Amino acid sequence: VRIEAVADRNPERLDRARRLLGDGIRTYRDIDDLLERETPAFVDVATPPAVRAEIIGKAAVAGSHVLAEKPLAVSAQAMRAIAGAAARCGVAVMTVHNWHYAPALRLVREAVEKGTVGNIRAIEFRTHRTQPAGGRDSWRLRADLAGGGILTDHGWHALYLAQSLVQSRPASVTARVATRRWSEGNVEDTAWARFVFGGGVRVSLDLTWAAERRETHVRVLGDRGSVEIADGDVVERDTAGAVVGRRRAGGSSDDSYHAGWFPPVLDGFIAALEHPSLALENYREAAACRAALDAAYASARAGGAVTEVDGHEFLSAGNAQEDSRWSHVRLQTSTAKSRRLDGKARR
16 A cells, blocks of 8 residues: 555645655645545545544545545444445545554454353443543644544544444433633533443443553453453452453554554455445444544533434445445445555545
8 A cells, every 4th residue: 555645734744744755745735625636545534523424525535435534424424425435436435443452452352252251241432531632722622623522533433342242332321521621722622421232242432541551351241251451461350250361462652643553444445445334344343433433422411311312324335335236345436446456546
């Protein structure tokens, strides 16, 4: 995969792109200029969330596949627009769900799959940070750009991981949000949420940008035991709490970019061009995240009231993409471009 063009409104970031990628890289001030002059095999959208849907739509019309950061969209309406554009234009749109490939979480998944925990009863996510990525000047503190605070930024990760582990979708939620430190922004910097997934599995989120130290903790509890990430180790326990296994994850990252997790993300994206069902499942996973977060914010506005997740949003959108147009992701514009992705891709 090779990056051949970059679009960014910020001249300093364009200069950085030239330094990192070489003098041969072509740079543009916006996506319209890029798409007018380039024929990209795919477009990687790493903008603030509020403008992603518009860019994805433009890339789809140009016949380019899309790899986009999470959250894929800031509203259910934007999610439907993205699904429609992908289906009409015969392109794949995938969200970067990079935490699937975190070494520690891969070990957690292995423990679940080998039956260490038995039937999953609950999953706990604790993500504590001292600030949002980018600090005080981060767009993540602006509702008009981010679409929400830490519940959007980190809750999305927890929700797609939970879906993958329990193989079901969120059904209801009770949530509360607060601003404890970053009052110069207009989004929450702290959130607590309790989801109930299909089958009765309970998934809890404890998220903050106002912690004293950075911490990432995940625990999966079942009827035969548990597995958790603790201080970089993946620890397996029996029902009495005794440690029955411990492995060092390695490959962890204390920054917000996690560059080492991206090669498998790209591998999955390329595989989805040949196997459209992979892109469809990724979309459903993302749409369920969007619907669940919308319900969580509604619950918080109602003082923590139990709120149902509108599953229709992700099921109907996913079903719409199963028509002949979606099944032809490999055809038309994508066939030739898929070949180029084997050795060279333009972004």
